Each structure stands twice: as structure tokens, then as C-alpha cells.
Amino acid sequence: MTIKKLFFSIAIACSILVGCKENKEVKKEKVSLAISGMTCEIGCAKTIQSKLSKKEGVLDAKVIFTDSTANIAFDANTTSKKDLISYINGIAGGDLYKASESTVK
Template sequence: MKVQKIIYSIAIVCFVLIGCKENKEPKKEVKKESVALAISGMTCEIGCAKTIQSKLSKKEGVIDAKVVFTDSIANIEFDANTTSKKDLIAFVDGIAGGDLYKASESTSTNTSKEHNCSDACKEKCEHKMGDKTACKEDCKMACCADKKS
């Protein structure tokens, strides 16, 4: 009876060791790409822009997403191995049932940390400091908020 228990114990240990063996598949390298999408149909910053940004951030393959309501632009950094520009455009078009927003690839790829503000924002929020442009302290527009951070 003791021999039988020992054999069962050894068999269980073998199954546990084999079952717990770590899968050592090589991870695919992330292929980072960026895209700027022009989004029409946004009517407010909280309900539209923040919702789109939140949903994009949760999409598989999206590394970072920033939606600027004042410019109607979404700057997206993504893994090209997982998703594509075409998928991202279709994803934004499908938010809210597909009736509210329309996305297209923007010609101005505004994905750098230095944000180019729209003309309206420049007039209201920016001032020159020597050879540099700075945001006015009391500006609440998104483009200046991006520059302050």
C-alpha cells in the first residue's frame, strides 16, 4: 500500500511540474507607429473628446491616445503588429453606434510633444517670449494645457 502511495505521489508531482512549465515563446517586438486622425462630430470636450480618448486607450494595440477637442485631432501611438491606421479609423467611426463621429487621417501629423495649436488657440492663448512661444497662464484651452505639461 505504501509503494502505491509513493508511485501516485511521484505521478502527481510529475504532472504538476509538466503542467506548470513556463511557456517561453519569444515576445514579438513592438512596432510603434503614430497617426493623427481628424475627427468630425465632436461637440464637447468631456462627453466627446474624453470618451473617444478613453475608448481608444483601451483598444488592443494602442499604446497612447490623446484627443484634442479644440483642434478636432486624435494623436495615436500604436503597435503596427496589432492594429493599423485603417482599424483605428474604423474604430473611431464605430464609437456611439457609428452615427456621431467621422475620422480620417489628418495631413498634419501632430504627434510630437510640442503641440501646434490652431490659429484660434494661438490668438487667445499664446504670447511670444523672445524667440519662444509660451501659453498665457489663464488659458484653459486644450492646446495650451498640452504645452504646459
């Protein structure tokens, strides 16, 4: 009976060790991007914010229509400033919005 318990305990320990993924620490960075081409708050700013919020690596995104900016917190292990700019530039077929890193934060 105790041998069964021992084997069962070993089996559980092995499955836990094998099943656990390595936990990467989040490398949180922030960027403020200027976005040109937005013409309205609902159709443009909210759409960009919604799409950014769903992008892998984005922790938080706020698009402010009146300032034509996006303030983004992201995991630098997953994405980069350059990738975020390219992502925004590609929204709506790549013809409407142009993002660039803002000098004012």
C-alpha cells in the same frame, strides 16, 4: 538523491521553455486623425480618448477637442491606421464621429 535533483531540474527547465510565449517586438507607429462630430470636450473627446486607450494595440492616445484631432501611438503588429479609423467611426453606434487621416502632424 542526485538523480532526483537532475530530473527536477529538467522538469523545471521544460516547464519554463514550454510556458514562455514568443516575445514580439513592438512596431510603434504614430498617426494623427481628424475627427468630425465632436460637440464637447468631456462627453465626446474624453470618451473617444478613453475608448482608444483601451483598444488592443493602442500604446497612447490623446484627443484634442479644440483641434478636432486624435494623436495615436500604436503597435502596427496588432492594429492599423485603417482599423483605428473604423474603430472611431463605430463609437456611439457609428452615427456621431467620422475620423480620417490628417495631413498636418
